[in-house]
Amino acid sequence: MKILVINCGSSSIKYQLLDAASENVLAKGLLERIGISGSKLSHRKGEKKYEFEKDIADHTEGLELIIEVLQSEETGVVKNINEIEAVGHRVVHGGERFASSVLIDDEVVSEIEANNFLAPLHNPANIEGIVAAKKILPSVPHIGVFDTAFHQSMPESSYLYAIPYDLYRKYKIRKYGFHGTSHRYVAERAAVMMERPLKELKIITAHIGNGASVAAVKNGRSVDTSMGFTPLEGLVMGTRSGDIDPAIVPFLQEQEGLSAGEVNDLLNKESGMYGLTEGRFSDMRDIEERAMKNEPTCKRAHDIYEYRLAKYIGAYAAAMNGVDAIVFTAGVGENSPYLRANVIDKYLGYLGISIDVEKNKIRGKETMISTTDSKVKVFVIPTNEELVISRDTSRIVKNGLKELKLWEE
Ligand code: AMP
Numbered sequence: 001m002k003i004l005v006i007n008c009g010s011s012s013i014k015y016q017l018l019d020a021a022s023e024n025v026l027a028k029g030l031l032e033r034i035g036i037s038g039s040k041l042s043h044r045k046g047e048k049k050y051e052f053e054k055d056i057a058d059h060t061e062g063l064e065l066i067i068e069v070l071q072s073e074e075t076g077v078v079k080n081i082n083e084i085e086a087v088g089h090r091v092v093h094g095g096e097r098f099a100s101s102v103l104i105d106d107e108v109v110s111e112i113e114a115n116n117f118l119a120p121l122h123n124p125a126n127i128e129g130i131v132a133a134k135k136i137l138p139s140v141p142h143i144g145v146f147d148t149a150f151h152q153s154m155p156e157s158s159y160l161y162a163i164p165y166d167l168y169r170k171y172k173i174r175k176y177g178f179h180g181t182s183h184r185y186v187a188e189r190a191a192v193m194m195e196r197p198l199k200e201l202k203i204i205t206a207h208i209g210n211g212a213s214v215a216a217v218k219n220g221r222s223v224d225t226s227m228g229f230t231p232l233e234g235l236v237m238g239t240r241s242g243d244i245d246p247a248i249v250p251f252l253q254e255q256e257g258l259s260a261g262e263v264n265d266l267l268n269k270e271s272g273m274y275g276l277t278e279g280r281f282s283d284m285r286d287i288e289e290r291a292m293k294n295e296p297t298c299k300r301a302h303d304i305y306e307y308r309l310a311k312y313i314g315a316y317a318a319a320m321n322g323v324d325a326i327v328f329t330a331g332v333g334e335n336s337p338y339l340r341a342n343v344i345d346k347y348l349g350y351l352g353i354s355i356d357v358e359k360n361k362i363r364g365k366e367t368m369i370s371t372t373d374s375k376v377k378v379f380v381i382p383t384n385e386e387l388v389i390s391r392d393t394s395r396i397v398k399n400g401l402k403e404l405k406l407w408e409e
Pocket residue numbers: 208209210211238282283284285286288330331332335336
């Protein structure tokens with residue numbers, strides 16, 4: 001079965017065409033600047049790369065172009081559009097309604113729409129993608145896989161904020177968590193690498209990319225995660241502040257005369273590593289290179305970044321009353337021996353964890369980087385959200401399901 005996996009942003013479509021049986025990626029690409037002049041499609045078929053420049057007005061036109069490229073003699077991997085048997089959609093926010101991956105019917109579209117207020121930047125774009133894909137591929141099943149769904153297993157003690165309870169009732173203000181598909185995938189892979197059932201393990205997964213979050217995965221269920229009501233909470237990120245005293249918000253509004261939206265932008269786009277380096281860098285490679293040479297601003301920013309991550313790992317070891325494994329994934333987690341060594345060596349030795357210096361040199365490859373006598377195993381596991389979406393899609397379609405549960409009861 002060939003499955004098209006798509007991830008729609010407001011002006012972009014990321015896609016992969018996978019063969020479900022072999023799990024091979026047949027082709028993949030990214031269409032950018034939809035609705036803005038200068039749209040560009042970067043497409044890959046095996047090792048070959050292609051680029052197309054053509055103004056694209058909306059997601060429907062964008063997907064039409066992608067399907068054309070997937071079918072074309074030179075760049076394509078299917079002879080006919082009918083070879084695509086299902087479409088898997090990444091959806092950012094499933095709210096409390098979606099704790100599983102689902103077959104998308106009209107009711108599901110309305111329910112995703114009902115969650116738009118929780119993710120105003122993301123969900124409308126995801127819906128546009130679903131509507132466009134259903135128009136172009138009307139006779140195949142479409143499956144939704146949610147970023148928040150895996151964290152729906154969190155207990156109330158993790159997801160409720162200590163604000164008037166009525167605000168939870170009224171606006172569903174609570175912790176949702178994000179990157180769920182990634183946390184789920186790397187936790188499952190860690191269990192396979194440990195040759196132990198996921199159901200018996202306590203795993204801390206650290207998805208450290210431009211956006212970053214940690215999750216506590218106990219017996220295969222997410223019991224806590226660092227992102228919250230929005231992806232702003234938790235770790236220090238590229239441009240996001242992560243945790244701050246909430247009283248800073250009204251203080252800034254009063255002192256700087258900022259609107260609520262302006263403070264929101266300041267915390268999402270001008271803070272994190274970008275803010276700490278006084279607007280010089282948000283890309284970790286730039287900061288790391290300078291921190292390693294003890295350049296004071298970058299060193300300080302990196303120290304703060306490491307410290308916050310170590311604090312969350314320590315907190316989640318307590319939350320699960322133990323930890324068997326720690327997993328590093330995403331851009332920074334997969335590629336930065338410096339970050340991994342600093343977090344583990346400076347702060348987590350008390351848990352009986354030690355890292356093998358040689359093994360820790362690995363970048364972007366599944367590896368156990370802890371020493372053989374380390375009490376807690378430490379892994380680098382490249383994430384693969386598209387593969388999870390393809391697997392869920394294939395399982396739902398093959399078994400004629402309406403939904404697929406993400407954890408065992
Ligand atoms: P992601 O959001 O998962 O694509 O991750 C992006 C982040 O990963 C950026 O901050 C990059 O600087 C960072 N990154 C990528 N490669 C490396 C590397 N070799 N060393 C440190 N950070 C890296």
